[in-house]
Amino acid sequence: MTRVAGPAHPEDGHQLSLNHQLSLNEMPAVPLTGLEEILRESLHGANRYPDPFSRRLTEAIADLYSVPDHEVVVGPGSAAILQHLIQWAAAQPCDEVIYARPSFDAYRLVVNSAGAKPVEVPLKEHRHDLSRMLESITSHTRALVLCNPHNPTGTAIDNVAMLAFLREVPEHVVIVLDEAYHEFASGQDTLNGPEAYHDLPNIVVLRSFSKAYGLAGLRVGYALASRDIAHTLRNRLLPFSVSTIAEAAARAALTRRPEILRQVDRVIAERGRLTEGLRRQGWDVAPSAANFCWLPLGARSPAFAAAAARQGILVRAVGEEGVRITVGEPQATDALLRCAAQFAAESAGLASA
Structure with a gap:
C-alpha cells in the first residue's frame, strides 16, 4: 500500500505554525449559513437517542434522487458504510477486493479488516x-471499488467508458461507486451514480456530506443500492449510529442545496486558478474533477510536502508518487503558488550546482 505522509516538520523538530490546511480535502469554510443555530436547536433533545434509522434524512435523500426510501442507507460517514459492505461481500480469506493504487487509504483498511485479499491495480496516466x-477479476473477486472522481488524483472516468466497464463486470462482483467528490465534477462528462444503479443491481453508490456539504466533523454519509443490498446494509449498521446533530445539519443542507452548490462553484473556480497558476510555473497538474489538485512529482513528493510545511502549508504526499493539494481560500492558493515557485527555483539551483 502507498502510505500518505503526515505533516512534515522542520529539521530542528520545532512545531510548525499552520497557516493553511490543504491536506484533508475539506471545504475552506462551512458552506451553510446559520449552521450554528441549527446545531444549537438540535441540542435541545440531547438527552434522547437519535432516530435509530435516520428516517427523516433517508426520506430527504430519497426525494432528492426520486428513488424509494428502501434504497437509501444512511450511516456515520460513507467510509463506515463501505466497511460494512466489504465485511458482508468479502467475508472469507480467499475473497478478493479490487481497487486502484494509489487510492483512498480506507479501502485497504476495510479490506484487511474484513480478512479479505486486496488487489491493487496501478493507475494509468493518473486514471483508473x-x-x-x-x-484482474477472478472467481474469488467479491467487490470492486471505483472512486470517481478519483482520490488522490482528482481524475474522472467519462460516462461512456464507465458504463461500458460496468456492464462488463460479472454479476457476482459488487461494484462500489465511491462518489464522495461528485459535486465538484459539475459540467464534466462523468457518470452520475444515482441515475445508473437501477440498471445494474450489483452497484452500490456511496455519497458523503463531508466534502461539498462541508460537514466533515459531523460524520454522515449514505448509500444508494437495490432493495436487497440496502436491506442487508441497514441490518448491519448499528442503530443510533448517526447523531441527532449530524442528521439535523444534513437535512438542513439538503433543503438549501442551491446555497451549497454556489459554494461548490467557488471552489471549482479556485481550483481552476490553482491549476493554471501551477501550470504557468511549469508543473504537470492532472486534470481534476474534485476539490483538490494532483502533482505527480514522484520521488520529489516528500520534499515538496516538507517545503510547504515549513511555510505553514500542509499538503498530502502520497508516498513517492505525487502530492495532493486541497483547494482552499484564495490566500491559500496564493501562498501555495509562492511556495511552489520557490521550491522549483531551489530545485533548479541544486541541479545546476
Whole structure:
C-alpha cells in the first residue's frame, strides 16, 4: 500500500505554525449559513437517542434522487458504510477486493479488516486502468471499488467508458461507486451514480456530506443500492449510529442545496486558478474533477510536502508518487503558488550546482 505522509516538520523538530490546511480535502469554510443555530436547536433533545434509522434524512435523500426510501442507507460517514459492505461481500480469506493504487487509504483498511485479499491495480496516466481491472477479476473477486472522481488524483472516468466497464463486470462482483467528490465534477462528462444503479443491481453508490456539504466533523454519509443490498446494509449498521446533530445539519443542507452548490462553484473556480497558476510555473497538474489538485512529482513528493510545511502549508504526499493539494481560500492558493515557485527555483539551483 502507498502510505500518505503526515505533516512534515522542520529539521530542528520545532512545531510548525499552520497557516493553511490543504491536506484533508475539506471545504475552506462551512458552506451553510446559520449552521450554528441549527446545531444549537438540535441540542435541545440531547438527552434522547437519535432516530435509530435516520428516517427523516433517508426520506430527504430519497426525494432528492426520486428513488424509494428502501434504497437509501444512511450511516456515520460513507467510509463506515463501505466497511460494512466489504465485511458482508468479502467475508472469507480467499475473497478478493479490487481497487486502484494509489487510492483512498480506507479501502485497504476495510479490506484487511474484513480478512479479505486486496488487489491493487496501478493507475494509468493518473486514471483508473479499467482494462486491467477487468483482467484482474477472478472467481474469488467479491467487490470492486471505483472512486470517481478519483482520490488522490482528482481524475474522472467519462460516462461512456464507465458504463461500458460496468456492464462488463460479472454479476457476482459488487461494484462500489465511491462518489464522495461528485459535486465538484459539475459540467464534466462523468457518470452520475444515482441515475445508473437501477440498471445494474450489483452497484452500490456511496455519497458523503463531508466534502461539498462541508460537514466533515459531523460524520454522515449514505448509500444508494437495490432493495436487497440496502436491506442487508441497514441490518448491519448499528442503530443510533448517526447523531441527532449530524442528521439535523444534513437535512438542513439538503433543503438549501442551491446555497451549497454556489459554494461548490467557488471552489471549482479556485481550483481552476490553482491549476493554471501551477501550470504557468511549469508543473504537470492532472486534470481534476474534485476539490483538490494532483502533482505527480514522484520521488520529489516528500520534499515538496516538507517545503510547504515549513511555510505553514500542509499538503498530502502520497508516498513517492505525487502530492495532493486541497483547494482552499484564495490566500491559500496564493501562498501555495509562492511556495511552489520557490521550491522549483531551489530545485533548479541544486541541479545546476
